[in-house]
Amino acid sequence: MPKRPPIIAEGWITISEAATLTGYHPAFVRTLAKAGKITAYKLNRDWWVEEKSLLAYQEAQEKEAQKKQEERIRQISSARQPISQLEGFVTIPEAAAISGYSKNFLRILARQKKIAAVKVGNIWLINRESLSAYRAEVSSRRSKRTSRQNKTPADE
Numbered sequence: 001m002p003k004r005p006p007i008i009a010e011g012w013i014t015i016s017e018a019a020t021l022t023g024y025h026p027a028f029v030r031t032l033a034k035a036g037k038i039t040a041y042k043l044n045r046d047w048w049v050e051e052k053s054l055l056a057y058q059e060a061q062e063k064e065a066q067k068k069q070e071e072r073i074r075q076i077s078s079a080r081q082p083i084s085q086l087e088g089f090v091t092i093p094e095a096a097a098i099s100g101y102s103k104n105f106l107r108i109l110a111r112q113k114k115i116a117a118v119k120v121g122n123i124w125l126i127n128r129e130s131l132s133a134y135r136a137e138v139s140s141r142r143s144k145r146t147s148r149q150n151k152t153p154a155d156e
Helices: 015-022 026-035 051-085 092-099 103-111 128-150
Strands: 012-014 040-043 046-050 089-091 117-120 123-127
Touching (some): 012 051, 015 026, 015 046, 026 051
Antiparallel strands (some): 117 123
16 A cells, blocks of 8 residues: 555545546445555545546556457457358247247257357357257157156066
8 A cells, every 4th residue: 555645635535535436336446445456545444545546447447348348349240241151050049939948048058068059249049950959869868768667567
């Protein structure tokens, strides 16, 4: 932590003033101060924050968010053309309507690679043939299990 600031030094503000200035919750500003992400000093019970440090942190966060947003847009726009060429792929809601499985279950199957799927941005595209093969495999396992359960000792 920096040296103790004068009580009413120019450039130093309280947590509540910092929260008002940035739109952050006071508890979040306090967390930033405790973590050393912004220049701050605790005087008795009150935290004093260097305004310049706080604004620099906020600007860096906004730049990082902007970069992430641009990357997401780049991913989606670069993937748009191939998506139109991906015949045989359906979205999660379409796959749910086709298969009767829930959307959440289909996402789990895609993440576990039990069905062929591609995630573009935040959209899953599922291969229709892979979904049909999975359904056939599951129904064949069910029918085998059912046939074993229905056998009587006389059948053997």
